[in-house]
Amino acid sequence: MKNHQLDRAESKIKECIEHLExxxxxxxxxxxxxxxxxxxxxxxxxxKFDDVSNFHLLFVITELEINLCLKNxxxxxxxxxxxxxxxxxxxxxxxxxxxxxxxxxxxxxxxDNNEKIKKNYKEITIKLRSFxxxxxxxxxxxxxxxxxxxxxxxxxxxxxxxxDSIDEENDIIMFYELGLILHQFNIFLLQYIYxxxxxxxxxxx
Numbered sequence: 001m002k003n004h005q006l007d008r009a010e011s012k013i014k015e016c017i018e019h020l021e022x023x024x025x026x027x028x029x030x031x032x033x034x035x036x037x038x039x040x041x042x043x044x045x046x047x048k049f050d051d052v053s054n055f056h057l058l059f060v061i062t063e064l065e066i067n068l069c070l071k072n073x074x075x076x077x078x079x080x081x082x083x084x085x086x087x088x089x090x091x092x093x094x095x096x097x098x099x100x101x102x103x104x105x106x107x108x109x110x111x112d113n114n115e116k117i118k119k120n121y122k123e124i125t126i127k128l129r130s131f132x133x134x135x136x137x138x139x140x141x142x143x144x145x146x147x148x149x150x151x152x153x154x155x156x157x158x159x160x161x162x163x164d165s166i167d168e169e170n171d172i173i174m175f176y177e178l179g180l181i182l183h184q185f186n187i188f189l190l191q192y193i194y195x196x197x198x199x200x201x202x203x204x205x
Contacts, residue, residue: 006074009067012179016064023057051106052189058103059182059189062096065089066175073172082168089175091149094141096178097132117191124184131181135174 030050037044069089076082100107111118135141148162 003074006071009070009074012067013064013071016060016067019056019060020064023053023060026053051110055103055107056186056189058096058099059185062092063179063182065092066178070172070175073168079168080163083163083166086166086168086171087144087148087163090141090144093135093174093178094137094145094149097128097137100128117188120188120191124181124188127184128181131177134177 030053034044066089069085069092073082073085073089076085107121111121132138144162144166148159152159
């Protein structure tokens with residue numbers, strides 16, 4: 001029987017790899033421009049490309065990692081295999097939220113000069129806060145990350161108990177919910193890039 005979830009994960013992996021290749025070329029071009037200004041001993045004007053592309057990169061890498069976990073999950077033959085696939089995915093979910101939170105001032109700066117963009121970003125952050133609460137990020141997910149994924153708990157019986165507590169049929173929903181949020185973030189960034197209402201344009205090259 002055809003596994004549509006597995007097909008979808010493989011399709012998303014291919015899509016993410018294509019996006020990574022595109023971003024890599026963009027970063028290479030941006031580095032060439034930076035080197036040119038450096039060689040001329042000229043201060044390079046601020047450009048939003050670097051900040052926006054870094055966030056795109058965070059979202060694409062997270063989506064790639066999540067779908068690699070899903071691919072392994074749907075290829076797994078036993079319940080314990082599935083639990084360990086999800087365990088690895090929980091680490092990605094935790095680290096994504098941690099990285100995004102540590103860079104919130106940068107993304108807030110991108111919104112400063114555009115009320116429409118600021119409103120769209122606020123809508124996404126409300127959904128993200130709801131997601132964090134729903135998945136118990138700072139309790140259940142953090143515990144899984146600290147005790148079984150980031151490093152092994154010295155009490156290995158507790159390690160096994162934590163892995164056994166993973167519900168492979170219900171917890172997998174978290175991955176799809178995060179995927180929807182990542183998609184919204186990428187649309188938000190695209191709106192930012194192509195919006196005409198950007199008062200910072202005069203300070204950019």
